[in-house]
Amino acid sequence: MGLRRTLRADVGNVISVVYVVGTELSVNLNRSAPPSSKFFSVKCSSTVQCSIQPPSQETSLLLPQTLQRNQLLLVTMSQASQSENESKLSVRYYGEKKEVLGNAILHLTAVEISLDVDADRDGKVERNNPNKNSWKWGKDGYGAILLVNCDTEQSYWKKPDLEKDSITKVSDLKDMSPMVLRTRGPAKLPEGYKLTMHISKSDAESIRVFRSGTSGKSTNTISGSFLYSFFVQSHPLVLGGNVLSEEVPYVGGDSEWNYYVEGIRFLDRDFDGSVRIHLSLLEPVTRGIPDTPIFTDTVLFRVAPWIMTPNTLKPVEVFVCRVPDNNKLLQQLEVIVARGGYKLNICSQFETRGDRWIQDEMEFGYIDSPHHGFPVVLDSPRDGKLADFPLEELLGPDFGYVTRTPTEKKSNSLDSFGNLEVSPPVTVNGKNYPFGRIIIGVAFPTAETGRNMTQVVQDFLWAQKVQDPVALFSDWLYVGHVDEFMSFVPAPDRKGFRLLLASPDAAYKLFKGLQNDGHGGARIFEDVKDAEPESVDEILGDEDLQLANNYVQNCIDWNRDVLKRELGLENADIIDLPILFKLVMSKKSRKKKALAYYPDMVNMIVLGKDLAIPKPFGPKVNGVCALETEVRSLLEGLGLTCTFIDDFTTYHKKFGELHCGSNVRREPFKEKWWNMEM
Structure with missing residues (x-):
């Protein structure tokens, strides 16, 4: 299992939760329990998988279980939801005589999110490669590669393309490395949730990221037909320079957004060639309080040497x-x-x-x-x-x-x-x-x-x-x-x-x-x-x-x-x-x-x-x-x-x-x- 995220349950309230497929939610049952709680039970939709850690002796979570100190409820889902809040999970707490003390209810929306690159170096942007955030040298190695965009597509522009912060010709895209944002889920996220792409200030000196103007099905091949199929007149700059973070679209269903990453700096004494791009899902808290990241996917590029x-x-x-x-x-x-x-x-x-x-x-x-x-x-x-x-x-x-x-x-x-x-x-x-x-x-x-x-x-x-x-x-x-x-x-x-x-x-x-x-x-x-x-x-x-x-x-x-x-x-x-x-x-x-x-x-x-x-x-x-x-x-x-x-x-x-x-x-x-x- 991938990233484990601690989740707070609240007795007497319904909490809407976005779950990212491939992660694990962890609920501290004792921390969420009302005072005097001795037992608990769990009921959930068929799309939700639950387990207890440490394990309970009871064969079914529908039956009251003895509440233990620091006991965790682990929650996973295997596929994206068709609609918002379509899956449910409730935890019922009982007193000494198994009287009901309260319920903590979660409404779950599962989404699939992955930021993808050519991590296996075969010319294709594969889905959710496990090595996309790492680098290994050698024929059995992995890690995406980035070119410095140091040529020029314009006959009259006698400066490398890296000195301009826009894309004006489709041929410029082949000098960049493709990156694909893939999402699958309901038509929209619950209110307040959003996706943001971000880089560090130091990496902003080494790369720029452009987005294709439309989303669609990717052919997953880095070829002329791929580039031309998704080239439109508008390829906005998403990240680079002073832009360190940008909200990115979530359009629902099974969608892909194509990005192009441009290297603008060669390896040097103060730059080892490694850069990272992050995609985070942000959860709202309340008005006036900053959103909090609940999931981050990261890809790594290494700039090609001269x-x-x-x-x-x-x-x-x-x-x-x-x-x-x-x-x-x-x-x-x-x-x-x-x-x-x-x-x-x-x-x-x-x-x-x-x-x-x-x-x-x-x-x-x-x-x-x-x-x-x-x-x-x-x-x-x-x-x-x-x-x-x-x-x-x-x-x-x-x-x-x-x-x-x-x-x-x-x-x-x-x-x-x-x-x-x-x-x-x-x-x-x-x-x-x-x-x-x-x-x-x-x-x-x-x-x-x-x-x-x-x-x-x-x-x-x-x-x-x-x-x-x-x-x-x-x-x-x-x-x-x-x-x-x-x-x-x-x-x-x-x-x-x-x-x-x-x-x-x-x-x-x-x-x-x-x-x-x-x-x-x-x-x-x-x-x-x-x-x-x-x-x-x-x-x-x-x-x-x-x-x-x-x-x-x-x-x-x-x-x-x-x-x-x-x-x-x-x-x-x-x-x-x-x-x-x-x-x-x-x-x-x-x-x-x-x-x-x-x-x-x-x-x-x-x-x-x-x-x-x-x-x-x-x-x-x-x-x-x-x-x-x-x-x-x-x-x-x-x-x-x-x-x-x-x-x-x-x-x-x-x-x-x-x-x-x-x-x-x-x-x-x-x-x-x-x-x-x-």
């Missing part, structure tokens, strides 16, 4: 900015993208205002629920000349937008999203991360100050839970982004991927091998206009360069150990790419920071099995770049195709590479986040 997509997922579309000096690069990239059958979006100079670093401006992800899902772009606090692009060019129907704005400081280079990556799925010490783990770069954990990703973005990323972040040390780099020394590529074996790390040691080993084989005079940057050629012998003879790269290798090895530990990797899961760095003085920090010495091949674009890699212009052996040859030997055995693209002038000389100048939207995971074991 999920990043790793390089191992299939690309959907590639974004790159057109700038005056990258026409040839775009042509080469167009061939690779077309080969994979993906869409290439070349953003015009008008759209980008000459800013080429589209990776730094935004990160693609998505949100998902059993009834709907869509991509969501996370806009970085970087706010360069591309600042308006994610909102103005990407936000639209079924394409959401979210951002976090720093409050504690001005943004720095580590706030750009070349400093935000995500691993493929991994298992670490028995814990499964089916969506991978987010990776960010921060300052080294010492007392010395350094650059860090702004805290509001870090708080947002950590709050999503399903991709538990890993912090790496990236402040040693001039730009400071993790994509300057690491990337992931798909692989047919082991964990399904390889981690690529930049490695000065691998570069020196390669160059020493060239020198030993008599190629010490081979030069990097041959035929490059904007660089001075330098021989292998000169590079190996530069002691300052060697010391600088020893430092860089130490920094990368520190991160290597973190990644092995936090991603459950072994050495065989990691491939070292031969890349050298140089130290240059940072004007802002007045400290030396690292830049790639030649184009940074780890900063690549991963498009399925096609890799677009910065052309390193390394020393040539028999007319072929030795660096390219080495990278091909490391990656093509995994079934990957390496295409080297000249980005020397367009990106490398401006402290970036191909990955920095591109962005890829990918398909979402087939795995559902709510099935994850936490």
Whole structure:
């Protein structure tokens, strides 16, 4: 039995009572009895079930029973009433000689009330699911899911729909979670009784609730036909903002009211994603005295997290900015993208205002629920000349937008999203991360100050839970982004991927091998206009360069150990790419920071099995770049195709590479986040 409600009986008066099917009424017989009462009996309609606690020795409650201290009469009804006060219950009290001392009479009206959601996550709003007010992770879990309504249904409305408190198009309903109020009972409730829906003030900051303008039979399916069948011109706001409580209709008979719940806030440091909506039946007392709740039904929603997509997922579309000096690069990239059958979006100079670093401006992800899902772009606090692009060019129907704005400081280079990556799925010490783990770069954990990703973005990323972040040390780099020394590529074996790390040691080993084989005079940057050629012998003879790269290798090895530990990797899961760095003085920090010495091949674009890699212009052996040859030997055995693209002038000389100048939207995971074991 569900909720037990204590009920007062009054000798000499008739009390009208509304009973909610599935609950239990409890009458303290001794408390209600007249003075000197010794016995009692109970008579009730056939629709009412009664029992005594503790049990009586008498077989029938119609016979006088000995009245015991703290004896309870428990009352239930199994179905809704056809009319008001149609069921009766009377308690008769007797004295010492079984003389009648008085009667307490109850007139009962039974109603069925349930506030329902898709608690079993099958796309249907089932009736009175026992788990509708709780949450459990996993494939055998339960709990309703709520999307943040962060897309826009209007082409002219360049703000997420969550910023308006009305529904103007039927298509907006699919971004919301359905909720159904079901009632069954007489044509009307006894006088003064009413239903009210209510939320807490804190939850009002996270959700809004709209009601369909009419009631009717629900199909119980979350589909286009369901939404269109019940869409009318008026969908009033019921709860949200300053509206914490609203009386809701009771129309009698077997009825349903359809509601739509809208998420307006993502998970964050001060919001775990759980919200509750309550439905209460209120009982009148008398004029001037507040009504009292006699029954409350509660449903719980959990807001869907924002999920990043790793390089191992299939690309959907590639974004790159057109700038005056990258026409040839775009042509080469167009061939690779077309080969994979993906869409290439070349953003015009008008759209980008000459800013080429589209990776730094935004990160693609998505949100998902059993009834709907869509991509969501996370806009970085970087706010360069591309600042308006994610909102103005990407936000639209079924394409959401979210951002976090720093409050504690001005943004720095580590706030750009070349400093935000995500691993493929991994298992670490028995814990499964089916969506991978987010990776960010921060300052080294010492007392010395350094650059860090702004805290509001870090708080947002950590709050999503399903991709538990890993912090790496990236402040040693001039730009400071993790994509300057690491990337992931798909692989047919082991964990399904390889981690690529930049490695000065691998570069020196390669160059020493060239020198030993008599190629010490081979030069990097041959035929490059904007660089001075330098021989292998000169590079190996530069002691300052060697010391600088020893430092860089130490920094990368520190991160290597973190990644092995936090991603459950072994050495065989990691491939070292031969890349050298140089130290240059940072004007802002007045400290030396690292830049790639030649184009940074780890900063690549991963498009399925096609890799677009910065052309390193390394020393040539028999007319072929030795660096390219080495990278091909490391990656093509995994079934990957390496295409080297000249980005020397367009990106490398401006402290970036191909990955920095591109962005890829990918398909979402087939795995559902709510099935994850936490």
